[in-house]
Amino acid sequence: MAVTAKMVKELRxxxxxxxxxxxxxxxxxNGDMDAAIEFLRKNGEAKAVKKAGRIAAEGIVMADVKDDKTAAIVEVNSETDFVAxxxxxxxxxxxxxxxxxxSDSADMDGFMAEAWNEDASKTVQDALNEKISxxxxxxxxxxxxxxxxxxxVVSYIHGGxxxxxxxxxxxxxxxxxIRSCLKNVAMQVAAMSPKYTSRDEVDASFLEHEKEILLAQAKQENPNKPDNIIEKMIIGRLNKEMKEICLLDQVYVQDSDLTVAKYVEKVAKENGANxxxxxFVRFETGEGLEKKNEDFAAEVAAQMNA
Structure with a gap:
């Protein structure tokens, strides 16, 4: 039986x-799909599919910078910290x-389909599957x-x-x-986890939503205060929130007399720089992923009895 590209894609x-x-x-x-799956399993090539139902929520984030101008950051997950x-x-x-x-890929689908740099006969997905095996x-x-x-551009990795x-x-x-300054800013991002670089990035709909919440809170706490006072309270609370979620507005952790913006401005002036x-890009390992809480002893016993 002739093997078609569609069959190869389906089996993959x-x-x-x-x-x-x-x-x-x-x-x-001879094109038998079930027999082909068995063939792959016997040769260890289909081992990855047996792991598909598990949760990979451990792992590491890694980054690298080339010539101050090009950088990349990745998160690769594993099931256990031991493997990480x-x-x-x-x-x-x-x-x-x-x-x-x-890479020139704009998304994960394109990235996974790229030729693997270390062996162009494979894709990134192929290399991953082999490593799983x-x-x-x-x-x-x-x-x-x-x-x-x-x-x-600089990178900073925290906590291994x-x-x-x-x-x-x-x-x-x-x-x-300049590099040291930006590294310090990266450490600030790691520690304080801002949502935005500056207030310019904050979406108007987000601000309106926050104002609604703050208005309800203020009226509940101060039912007898006039609207103009409530309005000033909302502005004050919103500014306080912006100082927490916007990197450049945050208090600089290494010098509480400065904001991050003022710290950057100070270093730039000292070095005659504009x-x-x-x-910034911030990845935290397992962020948003469910982590399975397994009984390790029970798992070992189950494998021994299998």
């Missing part, structure tokens, strides 16, 4: 095995970062972001990969002092 989607492995399995089994600390897993994540730096846990390349700038940050700045001077923090 069913098993998570590599494209060439699926093609070989179909050729070996494994040298082979971390080496794979490093390769994924290098892939992201060289070797390590024996469900792994997931969850997200990536690439930054290209004419100014300067628990949190990763990129900070991009427009600047006409790039030296050790510098503006443009944006």
């Amino acid at each position: 989607e069913m098993t998570g095995a590599g494209m060439m492995d699926c093609k070989k399995a179909l050729n070996e089994t 600390k494994n040298a082979e897993f971390q080496g794979f994540v490093k390769a994924v970062v290098n892939q992201a730096i060289a 070797v390590i024996g846990e469900k792994l997931s390349i969850r997200r990536f972001e690439k930054v290209v700038t004419d100014g300067c 990969g628990r949190i990763g940050v990129l900070v991009e700045a427009e600047t006409d001077v790039v030296n050790d002092e 510098m503006t923090v443009k944006r």
